[in-house]
Amino acid sequence: TRFDIFTHEFALEAMKNQKPKLLFIGYGEADDYGHDEDYDQYITSINRNDRMIEELWNYVQSDPFYKDQTTIIVTTDHGRGNGRQWPEHYDEIPGSDEGFILMIGNGINPKKFKQKQTYLNQIASTIADLMKVKTWNYKDSGKSLLK
Structure with missing residues (x-):
C-alpha cells in the first residue's frame, strides 16, 4: 500500500482538475498498521485520514462545481477484531464483521439513519x-440506503 497522503493528494488533484462526478478513494494505511499490530500508528493513521476527509469536504464546499451537490461516503471494507484479536478480520473473529458508514452531503437525511x-x-x-443511475439486479446487491 502506498502512503495515504499520496492517494489523498492524487484524489484531490483529480477533483480540482478533472471534476469527476464519482471518485473512489481507498485509504489503506490503517489496515496495514492494524495487521502489523502497531496500534500507535494505526490510531495515528486513522486520525490523519479524518483530517484528509475534512480537507476533501472543505474543498467540496468551496468549489461551485461541487458545493451543495456532492455527497461523501466513508466506510470500511471490514471491521476489526476485539481485545487481543484487534489486528485481525475473518469470519471466526468476533467484531470483524462490524464496520461503519458515514454519509454527508446532498441527498442525505440524517434522521433517516438513526440506529439503522x-x-x-x-x-x-x-x-x-x-x-440517478439505474442499477442492475445482481443477487447480492443490497437495497439502497436512501429507500
Whole structure:
C-alpha cells in the first residue's frame, strides 16, 4: 500500500482538475498498521485520514462545481477484531464483521439513519441512487440506503 497522503493528494488533484462526478478513494494505511499490530500508528493513521476527509469536504464546499451537490461516503471494507484479536478480520473473529458508514452531503437525511443497521452490499445501490443511475439486479446487491 502506498502512503495515504499520496492517494489523498492524487484524489484531490483529480477533483480540482478533472471534476469527476464519482471518485473512489481507498485509504489503506490503517489496515496495514492494524495487521502489523502497531496500534500507535494505526490510531495515528486513522486520525490523519479524518483530517484528509475534512480537507476533501472543505474543498467540496468551496468549489461551485461541487458545493451543495456532492455527497461523501466513508466506510470500511471490514471491521476489526476485539481485545487481543484487534489486528485481525475473518469470519471466526468476533467484531470483524462490524464496520461503519458515514454519509454527508446532498441527498442525505440524517434522521433517516438513526440506529439503522446497514450492510456493505448496500453501498453500490446507494451511490447509483445518488447519481440517478439505474442499477442492475445482481443477487447480492443490497437495497439502497436512501429507500
